[in-house]
Amino acid sequence: MQEREVAGITCGGVLAELADYLDDAVEPAVRARIEAHLRGCDQCERFGGAYAGTVKALRARLAPALDEARLARLLEATED
Ligand SMILES: [Zn+2]
Numbered sequence: 001m002q003e004r005e006v007a008g009i010t011c012g013g014v015l016a017e018l019a020d021y022l023d024d025a026v027e028p029a030v031r032a033r034i035e036a037h038l039r040g041c042d043q044c045e046r047f048g049g050a051y052a053g054t055v056k057a058l059r060a061r062l063a064p065a066l067d068e069a070r071l072a073r074l075l076e077a078t079e080d
Contacts (some may be wrong), residue, residue, distance in 0.1 A: 002043065004041055004043070005035070006031055006037045006040040006041045006044075007033055007036035007037045007040055009033045009034065009037045011037075011041065011043065011044050014034055014037050014038070014041075014048070015044075015047075016040050017030060017034055018034070018048060018051055019055070021034050022051075022052055022055055033042075
């Protein structure tokens with residue numbers, strides 16, 4: 001993957017912020033810059049789309065597991 005600078009942010013910069021971006025944990029100015037980069041950079045658009053899909057799939061799989069772990073801990077706490 002070639003490092004490019006689009007909309008004042010490099011591909012590496014976008015990747016570094018992407019997890020926070022998907023979590024809505026970035027400043028509006030950073031979000032706007034990432035979106036401008038993704039629109040103007042086809043390689044990040046492809047990668048960002050794949051990454052977003054992966055994160056969503058992972059979360060869908062992790063969420064029930066986390067609930068189970070929490071439930072197990074609750075049951076343990078109430079057991080005497
Ligand atoms: Zn890029």
